[in-house]
Amino acid sequence: MVLRSRAPRRRWLLGLAVLTVVVLAATAAVVVTRLVGSDGGSGTPAAGSPSATPAGTPSGSPSPTGPPPGADITGPLNLLLVGVDTRVSVPGWEPHADAVLVLHVPKGLGRAYLFSLPRDLVVDIPAFPKAGYRGGRTKLTHAMSYGSRVPGKPKQPSTAQGYELLRSTVSGYTGLRIDAGAVVTFGGFDKLVDTLGGVDIYVDQRVASRHRRPDGRHRDPAPGGYTGPQMVYEKGQRHLTGWQAIDYARQRYLTGGDYARQRHQQQLVRALVRKILDQDLARQPERVEQVVAALGDTLVYSALGGRRIIDFAYALGELPAERFVLVGLPGGAVGRGSGYRGEQLTKVGRDFLTALRAGRADAYLADHPQLRVKT
Template identity: 50%
Template sequence: MWSGVPRWARVCTVFGAVLMFLSGTVLVGTEVLMARYEGAVGKADLFGDQAAGANGRKSDIKGPLNILLTGIDPRKPETPPLADSIMVLHVPASLDRAYLFSLPRDLYIDIPAFEQAGYRGGKDKLNAAMSYGSRKDGQNPDAAQGFQLLAQTVQQVTGIERFDAGAIINFSGFIRIVDAMGGVTMDIEREVRSEHRRPDGTHRELRRGGGGYLGEQAVYEPGEQHLEGWQALDYVRQRYPKNGVPDGDYGRQRHQQQFVKAMVDQAFSADVVTNPVKLDRVLRAAGQSLIFNGRGHSVVDFGVALKNLRPANIQMIKLPGGGIVENGNYRGERFEPAVADFFTALKNEQLDVFLLEHPQFQNKASGAGSQ
C-alpha cells in the first residue's frame, strides 16, 4: 500500500503512538491484556543508549517527561526514511496533564553532525534529519539509527535536554487502529474536499502530465462526523486552500490535533474499555504499529505512570511560523520569535503562565466528548 502512493504518512501517523501511551492506563490490573499489549510492541534502540552501554531502568518514572513521537513513510527498504510527522508530548511533574505540539516537517534548521552515518551536518528541512542519520555503509537505511539524529536535532531546536521516551509509528497501523475502534467520531470545522480519494475510498486518477487529479472527490462536511480509518487519514492529510484548508499546513496540523483528541477520548470510552474483545483488538493494532523505546521502561510502565492523564487534560499547542522564500524560491518554514519564549517556558515548567499571556498558542482542538 505504501509503494507508489503519495505521502500518506505525514503527521497523522503519530496519532497511534499517542493512543498507545494513554491506552496503557486502562490495562492496570489486567495481566493478560498487559502481556499481550507489551508483547505486540516493536523494540529498538532509538537513542543510542545500548551503544553507550546503558542498562535497564534507573528509577521509577517521574515527571516532567518529554516524549518524541514520529511517523515515517516506509517506502522501499533501500530508501532512507523521512520523518513526515514530528510531535512532542510534554508531561509536567504532576503527570496528570500534558501539552502536545507539532514541529513542521519543513522547518529549515541546522542539523548537527552524526558520526554513525558519516553525516557532517548542515542546513536542511527537519524531516531530512532521520534520512541523514539512517544511512549505513553497505546496508539498507536504519530508521532507528535515523531517529537518534532526529532526536538530537529536535533537542537543538527546542532546548529539550533529553527525551524520556520515543516512538516511531507505521502509517498502515493508523488505519488498523481506527478501524479496530469501529471508527472515530469528531467535529469537522469546515467543509474539506479530498485531493486524493473518491467518495468510495478509491484513489483519484492522477492527470497525465501532472497538474492534479481527476474524478469525484470525497467531501467531509462540517459538524459531527463518524470516520472510518481511510476517511480519517484522508481528512487529516488535506492542506491546500483549494480543498478547504485556507491556512495550509498549519490548518492541517490543527485538524490532526483535533482528531487525536477525539481518538484518544474514544479509546477511554465505555464502548472500548468495557469491551474486552474490542480493547484487545485496539491495543494489539496499536502495538503492532509501533517501535518504542522507553529508556529502560516499557510502554505499559508509562501507561501506569500516566494513569491520571485524560484526553480533556491534553492541551494542543500551535507554534506560529511562516515560509522562507529566497530569490523567489521556497526554502522551508521558520518559527515566529515568540516560539523561542514558548520553549523557554517549557524548560522552566511555566507553560501555564505562558499560555495565559499568549492564548494564540492554544489550539482549540475539538472532538467528540472533548472538554
C-alpha cells in the same frame, strides 16, 4: 532505581502499539497489567540509545512484587510521536517524517501539552556517523530520511535509525530531553482507527482531498498532482473511518497550509484518546488485543535507558483526559517563491518552548490563548 527487564508472553508484545497512544493520552494503565506475562528473561538496552523495537519484539513486564512499574517517574516527561510516509511499494524509499508531535508532561504528571513541529521547520541536524551524515541546516523531515540510511545497503533504510537522528534533532531544537517515543506509519493509524470503529472529529474547515476519491480509492497521479473525483470533508461534526481520518489529517493544500494540517493531526490523536476512553478498553483486555494486533509491524517504539512502555503507562495512569492540552505553534515561511527554504516558528511559538522548559506553560497560554487548539 535499577529497572529489571523480563521477557513477557507474545500478547504483551502486541500491546506496544495501542499503549503508545494510551501513554500519549495518559489513559488508565490497568490495560497493561492485564496484558503482561511473567516469564523470565533479560535484555536492557544501553542508556542514551533508543531501544527501537518493532511491535512483536520482546519487551518487559512488571515484577509481581514490590512497587509498580514507573513508580519512580515523577516528571517532567517528553514523548515524541512521529507519523511517517514509508511508501513501502517503492524499493529503497526513505521514510519521511510527515507528522512530528511532542507530548510534554510537567513534573507531578498532572497535566500534558501536545504540540506539533512543522515538517518543513528549518533546523540544525547534527552529524550522524551511523548513517554517514555530516550534519547540516535543513528541513526537519529530512532528519528521518538522512538518519535512515544504512551504509552499504541503499535499498534497506532503517526507520528505527532514522528516528534516532530525528529524536536528537527535535531535542536540540526544543531543548527538551526526549524520554520515549514511537514511529507509526499512515497504515498503522488507518488500522488503529478502523479497529476502534472509527473516530468522531469536528472538521473545522472544508477540506478537499488531493489523494482519495469519495469511495476511498486513490486518485490517479498526473503531472503536478492527481486527477479524478475528490473526497471532500465538509465543515461540521463527522464520523470518519480509518482511511478518511488519515486522509483528512494528511491534507496541507488548504487554508492555513501545513499549520492547519498540524492542527488536524492533533485533533486526530485527541479523537483516538477519546475513543479509547469511551470504549473503556482498560476493562476489556481482549478488545485491547484486537486493537493492537491490527497494527502489527506498523509501529516502532523507542525509549532511553531501557524504559519500558509499561513504566510510562503506570506513571501517567492518573492523568485526567481533560488536562490534555493541544497547542498550536505559529510560524511562517523562510524565503520566498523559488527561494523558499522551509518554515520557522514565530517569536510567540519559540517563547512557548521557553516557557514550557521553565514550567510556565499555563501562564504563557493564559497570556496567549490563541495558541490553544480548539477541539
